[in-house]
Amino acid sequence: MQTKAERWWDGPWPWLIYLVFYAVPWLWARPAAWQLAASAVGLAVFLPVYFASHRLTGTRLFATAGVMLLVGAALAPVGGGWTVFPIYAASEAGRARPARGAAIAIALIAIATIAIGLGWRQPLFWWAAGVMLVIATGGATISRSAFYARTQALLASQEEVRRLAGTAERERITRDLHDVVGRTLTLAALKADLAAKLAAPDPARAEAEMRAVAGIARAGLAEVRAALAGQGGSTLAHEIAASREALAAAGIAARLAGNGAAIPADAGAVLAMTLREAVTNVIRHAEAGTCTIELALDARLARLVVADDGVGRSFREGLGLAGMRQRLTAAGGSLSIQPDAPGTRLVATVPA
Incomplete structure (x- = not known):
């Protein structure tokens, strides 16, 4: 299964380009009709298995890798570059988790590739490079999958940090506004009550108290703005x-x-x-x-x-x-x- 961190070139289509290496031996030895027919049958088996494997995990992924290896084994005597199929198998097996299981599967694919080459008594140079690429490609896929996993974990952590930061900021604003508004309104109410009591016996003092209420309201408004801007405190x-x-x-x-x-x-x-x-x-x-x-x-x-x-x-x-x-x-x-x-x-x- 593809992860969100994968780019478009990590899908199955771009990697089909490596199938051209299957036909490299025929650049200097024209294939017979039966060789082309056998290769076409092998490709007809390989392609749907390959596309399916990119959507699978676990045991089913290993099974598809095994089918690819068998396609390579069946095409070994045909004369084409059959080791491309074990390489595809190693690449797909490298996506498995845990990584230890993937490494074991890649090692088994490499051993099987050696056995196939020796079994058909093919020259060492015919399949040795394929064995090395099985190991290199499989190891690279393990590293790439681990990188994607770490990337996803990092993105999840960053998202959690952003969420917690937002929660903390909302809590801070709530605390600051509660304190600012509580003090301001309490003091304004006290001053207003006092002004009401003094309105008849002492109008001048009542006026002073109401002016104080206005000053308290303006100061409270400034504190509210500071709290919302994160500049609260005294x-x-x-x-x-x-x-x-x-x-x-x-x-x-x-x-x-x-x-x-x-x-x-x-x-x-x-x-x-x-x-x-x-x-x-x-x-x-x-x-x-x-x-x-x-x-x-x-x-x-x-x-x-x-x-x-x-x-x-x-x-x-x-x-x-x-x-x-x-x-x-x-x-x-x-x-x-x-x-x-x-x-x-x-x-x-x-x-x-």
């Missing part, structure tokens, strides 16, 4: 400041412990996205009065702790939590969520 220092602002807008006291500036930028970028989602969850679900953000760095790990004193619902299983785990795991880090007294405590670590 520094840890920026996310700490944004988290404190968001907590303040929600009426939650923010406490910061540790020095975020000491954490390397690559680890800080991962922890920054984790902090963004963690604080958004505290605002949306915890009903907390205080949120503590702790940052620490030792010889091997950067650690982020987000703890609240709410009702214990700040970190529920969902897309946001799954995104946190995926980011940290991809960076070689870990995530743990523990009940606190009261509230919930999230601990994220990443190699520094």
Whole structure:
């Protein structure tokens, strides 16, 4: 069976050109009528078997190779270049799998060719070149088939890599958009609610809050565009400041412990996205009065702790939590969520 990597010249038709070598001995000795008739019968048997063999595998392929060899044996006393038929047999046998079976079949064809030549007591030069071509052609076919198999495996691997890369990119976009949109909409909603409450008693402050909502929306739109372009991400220092602002807008006291500036930028970028989602969850679900953000760095790990004193619902299983785990795991880090007294405590670590 032909593989997808084969070119048009690997089909059965082009290789028929080698049949002309059967008639080479008749260039200096005109054949008799019976020789031509016998050769025509041999070709009539060979051709359908040859075309059929190119579509076969396994035992049936070996059987067709055997028929080709028998055609050569039958035509050996006719006077033509009969070794072309064992060569075709070796070429077809070389396509068999496993390669060890193909090599054994080619060796047997070579031995049979020697036996036929000796059996008819033909001169060595009459069939020795054919034996060498049986071995060379069969070996080349084994190598070619192995090359095609490797090519197909490589193409399949490349396709799998492309598929996995596409999946990973979709997951990244989903995570980034979830974090960006979640924070942006949560903060915009808080600011809009505050502006509504201040509309009557303090119109000037209400206007300022609505202008802040507009600024949040524009910043969120820019972050969405960056996420879609694969340029998302934020520094840890920026996310700490944004988290404190968001907590303040929600009426939650923010406490910061540790020095975020000491954490390397690559680890800080991962922890920054984790902090963004963690604080958004505290605002949306915890009903907390205080949120503590702790940052620490030792010889091997950067650690982020987000703890609240709410009702214990700040970190529920969902897309946001799954995104946190995926980011940290991809960076070689870990995530743990523990009940606190009261509230919930999230601990994220990443190699520094």
